[in-house]
Amino acid sequence: MFHLRRLHRGDRLIIGLIAIGLIWMLPGTVVPAAAAQKKGRPAAKPSAAALVAQRYAEALSSGDRSTFGQLDFACQFKMATAGAAPLKAFPPASDPVYAACWDQLAHAHQIAVxxxxxGMDTMWPGKNGLVFFREPLEKYGAxxxxxxxxxxxxxxxGLKLEVVESQPMPAASFRLREDxxxxxxxxxxxxxxxxxxDPLSAPVAYAPGSYKYTNTVKRPRAAIKDVTVQWVVLSGLKKAGFPGDVxxxxxxxxxxxxxxxxxxxEQSRYVDRSATWFGPADAPxxxxAAVARAAxxxxxxxxxxxxxxxxxVDPGQPDALTALTHDLYQALxxxxxxxxxxxxxxxxxxxRFNEFYWDTYSQTTRMDISLSMEIGGLSQPTPAxxxxxxxxxxxxxxxxxxxDLENRLRLGVVYRWNNDQLAAINTHEALVKALPAERYAPRTRALIELAWSRIAKVSWNRIFDDPNIAQxxxxxxxxxxxxxxxxxxxxSAYTMAYSLAFMPQRDNQAMLDLLTEAKRWYLELDGASDxxxxxLLGNDTLKGVLEADPLFKPLLTSETQKDK
Known part of the structure; x- marks a missing residue:
């Protein structure tokens, strides 16, 4: 028996080189461009099958219905089985068969569009334009x-197509008719x-490594930069009665x-683990420019x-974050x-008036600021x-x-509206500590917001001996x-009066004095009215207190020149 190990070392090398040469000579095999250049040789030309697959993919991406139909097996199968006699040529480009084949494929693609x-999870280019792969990429056809x-x-x-490789595979089999x-x-x-x-229009999928824990946890998404897909190309079809041979x-x-x-x-499909993703360095x-355009x-x-x-693409892009948070806060x-x-x-x-609206509303009813469009089955986004x-x-x-102190201030506010009590208090406490006493205006605002964050905790939990209310x-x-x-x-006067509503030993006279003072300052403002x-006195918290004590009646019935 012949044993390779008995050969001289030089003989084994020669046999190895011959074997490598035979492998590269296999029909349909394409030498990868990178490997060829590394060895100093020009890249091999794509095989005929590779060119067919490339033309087919180009037809799909450009919306060329007739070329797609003439290269698609399912469409040619429909043509071959439509009549009794085999077709010798393709129908003209105006034939409705191409539109029918295209519509069938487009319908299948709808699951990814x-x-x-x-709502506010919308992604550019938006409804009917965004390709979003919600399932693992391995489940999608090429x-x-x-x-x-x-x-x-x-x-x-737009997209670019490059041939990676092609290789023979076992022959396909089929029947034109069941019998x-x-x-x-x-x-x-x-x-x-x-x-x-373009990272702004590339398909989107769930970010690699993300996991669906529950239906209420939103998984991070990412934009696909490139993928490898494989196509099964058949030949010799004319002898089976098809109008085309491939x-x-x-x-x-x-x-x-x-x-x-x-x-x-094998199937025409996505090649496992071949995707790469757009990142911050790809197109800063x-x-x-996209943020400026969106504005x-x-x-x-x-x-x-x-x-x-x-x-x-860049979760930390500061201009986009600034613009997004500004627009959403204004929307609230x-x-x-x-x-x-x-x-x-x-x-x-x-x-300030609108912020007070959510401050008081979020402590009581909360429906509008907690029920999202998806959960509520609504057709439009909600404040939630x-x-x-x-x-x-x-x-x-x-x-x-x-x-950005304004952002940190508002972050504590939206924490409060979301009933995230400790996060709101901690955010505003940190901001107050960071602002020196000589910065009067921002420190004043931070103190008022800190007070409301403390009030929200006591108001919701109904623990009236909580030291936060005195603070x-x-x-x-x-x-x-x-x-x-x-x-x-x-x-600040209105906030002090509001906090007294939750004091264990409430002083109604002190509350009246503070509300009277708050009203005096309020009516000095442009646009204010009785x-x-x-x-502001009719929210669920103050209304019950004020209507229960006749002491507050003058405050509720008084009228000023602004209302006359």
Whole structure:
């Protein structure tokens, strides 16, 4: 018997080189470009099967229905079985068979196209334009990654196709009719690299490593930079009665058990673990330009969609975080204005009034600020959707721009509205400590917000001996002494009075005095009125206290010149 180990070392080397040469000479094998260049040789030309797969993918991405139909096995199968006699040529490009085949494939692709209203989780390019793979990528066929919605601009940004390799595989088999003979066709497996040109329109999937813990936990998403997909290319089809000799077996004609058409040992699909992802370093200029572009969009959802897209590429992009949190906070304030319906012409007063609306509302009913669009089965985003989206964005902005004191102040506010009691108190306590006494204006605001965060904890938990309620009064009192601005004087006096409602030994006379003082400062503000003042007294907390004691009757019935 012949034994290789008995050969001389030089003989073994020669045999090894011959074997390598034979492998490269196998029909249909493509030398990878990188390997060829490394060895100093020009890259081999793609095989005929590789060119067919590339043309097929290009037709899909460009929306070329006739070329797609002429290279698609399922479509050619439909043509071959439509009549009694075999077709000798393809129908003209205007034939409705191409549109029918295309529509069938497009319908299959719909599972990966975002067709629903996503509220504040919307992602650019938005409804009907976003390709979002909610299942593991391994579950999707190859054509999903080269859909026309990705290749055509708009909404897509285009893609690039490169042949990776092709190799023979066992022949395919199929029947044209159930009672017909089994036919065979040579098959090649072709791998193409699909590279997406634009991170703003590339398909989206759940970020690698993310796990679905519960339905209420939102998994991070990421934009796909490139993937490798494989295609099964069949040849020798004309002798079986097909109008063309080659075709790509993409989606099967039939998948009935025991009757898959065509039967092949491999599928046209995504190649496992081949995806790479867009990151912050890939297109920083594109992201900055996208934020500036989004700022001009008139519709909030379009702006949020673009900001969300930028942030899945670079979660710490400060411009996007700043713009997103600003827009969502304003949306929350506008939702409050729509609820109380008082026109307040002064922007500063309107903002403070709207914040007080959510401060008191979030301690009682909470429905509007806790029921999201998805949970409630609603057709439009709710204030809860704004709140749930703004919190993680503000948290990230606080990390990348800790010097943004306004963001940190508002982060504590939205924590409070979300009933995240300790986070709200801790955020505002840290901010008060960070602000020196000589910074009167920001320190005053921080003290008032800290007081409201303490009040919210006591109000919700109904533990009236909680020391936070006394501390809240002291914080608001300190703010009152610090400031000489009428708006802050009003806010701090009103806050002190509100905190007294939760004191174990409430002093109604002190509350009346503080509310009277708050009213005096309030009515000095532009746009203030007695009607809007009485609204501030009508929330669920103060109303019960004021109506129960005749002491407060003058406060409830008084009228000023502003109301006459």
């Amino acid at each position: 975002d067709l629903r209203e996503q 054509s999903f990654f080269v859909m026309d919605v990705l290749g055509q601009s708009p909404p897509g940004g 017909g003979p089994v036919l065979g066709a040579p098959a090649q497996l072709v791998k193409l690299r699909v590279t997406y040109k 075709a790509v077996a993409n989606l099967p004609v039939s998948e009935r058990e025991g009757a898959r058409v065509p039967f092949v040992t 200029g594109t992201l900055i 001009l969009f008139p519709d909030l959802r379009d702006r949020v969609a673009m900001f969300n897209r930028v942030l899945i 304030l506008m939702a409050a204005a729509a609820a109380h319906k008082f026109p307040l012409t002064d922007p500063a007063l309107a903002a 959707d704004y709140l749930y989206r703004i919190i993680p964005a503000m948290e990230m902005l606080a990390k990348v721009r800790p010097e 809240a009064y002291q914080d608001a009192q300190e703010a009152y002494k610090f400031t000489d601005r009428p708006l802050d004087k009003f806010a 009607a809007s003042w009485r609204y």
